[in-house]
Amino acid sequence: MKIIILGSGDVSLELAKYLVDAGHAVTIADTASEKLAEIANRIDLRVVVGNPASPETLRKAGAKNTELLVATTSDDETNITACSVAHFLFKTTRTIARLRAHDYLEERNNLFGKDGIPIDHIIATEDEVTKIIKAKVDFPGINAYGAFCNGSLVVVSTKVTAEGKLCGKLVADFNKFDAADAVVLAIYRKDENGREKYLTKMENEVFVEGDEVFYCCIKENIKHHLRAFRALPVSKRYITIAGGTHIADYMARTLSENYRIKLIEADPQRAKRTAINLHSSSVQVFNADPTDMDFILEENLDKTDLYISATPSDETNIMSSLIMRRMHNVETAAIIKSEGYLQLSDNERSEIGTVILPKESIISAMLTSIRQEGVESVSLFRQGKAEAIEFILEGSKSSSKIIGKKFSDLNLPKGVTLGLVKRERKFVRIDDSFVFEPKDHLIAFLDDHTQMRKLVKMFRPDSFWIPSWL
Numbered sequence: 001m002k003i004i005i006l007g008s009g010d011v012s013l014e015l016a017k018y019l020v021d022a023g024h025a026v027t028i029a030d031t032a033s034e035k036l037a038e039i040a041n042r043i044d045l046r047v048v049v050g051n052p053a054s055p056e057t058l059r060k061a062g063a064k065n066t067e068l069l070v071a072t073t074s075d076d077e078t079n080i081t082a083c084s085v086a087h088f089l090f091k092t093t094r095t096i097a098r099l100r101a102h103d104y105l106e107e108r109n110n111l112f113g114k115d116g117i118p119i120d121h122i123i124a125t126e127d128e129v130t131k132i133i134k135a136k137v138d139f140p141g142i143n144a145y146g147a148f149c150n151g152s153l154v155v156v157s158t159k160v161t162a163e164g165k166l167c168g169k170l171v172a173d174f175n176k177f178d179a180a181d182a183v184v185l186a187i188y189r190k191d192e193n194g195r196e197k198y199l200t201k202m203e204n205e206v207f208v209e210g211d212e213v214f215y216c217c218i219k220e221n222i223k224h225h226l227r228a229f230r231a232l233p234v235s236k237r238y239i240t241i242a243g244g245t246h247i248a249d250y251m252a253r254t255l256s257e258n259y260r261i262k263l264i265e266a267d268p269q270r271a272k273r274t275a276i277n278l279h280s281s282s283v284q285v286f287n288a289d290p291t292d293m294d295f296i297l298e299e300n301l302d303k304t305d306l307y308i309s310a311t312p313s314d315e316t317n318i319m320s321s322l323i324m325r326r327m328h329n330v331e332t333a334a335i336i337k338s339e340g341y342l343q344l345s346d347n348e349r350s351e352i353g354t355v356i357l358p359k360e361s362i363i364s365a366m367l368t369s370i371r372q373e374g375v376e377s378v379s380l381f382r383q384g385k386a387e388a389i390e391f392i393l394e395g396s397k398s399s400s401k402i403i404g405k406k407f408s409d410l411n412l413p414k415g416v417t418l419g420l421v422k423r424e425r426k427f428v429r430i431d432d433s434f435v436f437e438p439k440d441h442l443i444a445f446l447d448d449h450t451q452m453r454k455l456v457k458m459f460r461p462d463s464f465w466i467p468s469w470l
């Protein structure tokens with residue numbers, strides 16, 4: 001597929017690298033910068049320098065013959081204009097835009113689509129981050145979360161603790177404990193030197209305290225399976241959010257439907273805007289510094305069940321989270337942009353419970369919106385190194401390498417494990433005698449996302465193949 005990506009930020013580059021690895025022909029277009037000049041040396045793609053919304057730049061980028069345009073610049077108006085120009089002037093088949101401004105997102109159903117501004121898919125940072133946060137709040141104890149099959153199936157990860165029923169037991173015992181509605185997909189374990197290892201032969205292993213386990217299950221049974229690996233934390237009732245950003249506002253409104261929420265914003269103007277935006281909700285808004293110890297005690301924030309730091313500053317998010325954890329033993333989650341801070345939550349002695357990278361969830365949403373070659377949904381994990389994919393099996397026995405075959409006959413790429421299958425309204429666990437059928441929805445976990453290209457070729461029907469002479 002020929003794809004144009006507008007923008008050269010971190011999200012644009014990670015998306016471009018993924019799509020190039022998947023075998024697509026990618027062009028990146030943006031205004032001149034040092035980062036843009038370096039891209040072509042790092043990734044096998046084409047670079048065009050210029051105003052990403054101008055007809056001239058889009059023409060140079062090949063918009064006339066492209067199949068998909070993804071607008072991910074830092075400016076909403078540029079993204080909207082570029083999608084419109086590509087649609088009307090170059091008849092670009094499909095467009096995806098990342099938008100941040102709340103007023104656009106609030107009116108998205110009236111503004112965009114078939115009868116409005118021609119953008120096929122809108123990716124909103126606040127939506128994607130809130131989904132992850134809400135999952136972590138609703139299911140205490142999970143580290144990562146991805147939803148598939150319209151939300152009916154999930155892939156989650158958690159750490160094994162000594163209190164877990166299966167700690168010290170064989171991985172095979174998970175099947176006995178949980179019957180047929182869950183599958184262990186991957187286990188990551190640290191050695192005595194702190195180096196992490198992906199276990200390739202899980203069936204011969206036992207669960208060890210500290211293991212990170214990924215498993216696939218029916219959404220309604222997440223907590224049941226969590227108990228097999230760890231003691232469940234106390235459910236949250238009181239949540240404090242620091243930050244008056246659009247992400248924080250949206251998160252506060254969404255969570256306030258089930259939890260008691262306090263939101264803190266240090267800037268008076270942003271605090272006022274947030275209070276107006278959330279006036280119809282039950283959220284309490286305060287104009288205060290989230291690191292002010294007197295304020296924390298005065299408003300009983302030291303008694304909160306969960307503290308979420310979502311200000312625009314990574315440093316503020318880290319510092320305020322550390323204060324809440326170190327001084328008041330409050331569970332914390334920090335939303336950050338820089339991957340350099342990930343190590344702060346990557347060991348048992350960490351004083352920050354969870355570090356969340358919006359980039360990972362945004363790219364997952366974009367890849368899901370692209371939807372091609374039988375891929376229905378994608379979730380990236382472990383800073384984009386691993387992923388889970390939902391495939392829908394198309395074709396027939398004569399046109400597919402999978403349909404009509406037994407699982408035992410498959411030669412899956414290295415580091416690939418299969419989860420549950422949704423067949424019509426049933427969820428089926430795969431064993432050696434399992435036979436794949438048309439329209440099966442299948443969840444696959446890849447330890448190394450670069451194996452995705454091999455896996456897609458394996459699962460797509462022959463009719464999707466492109467002859468080499470084209």
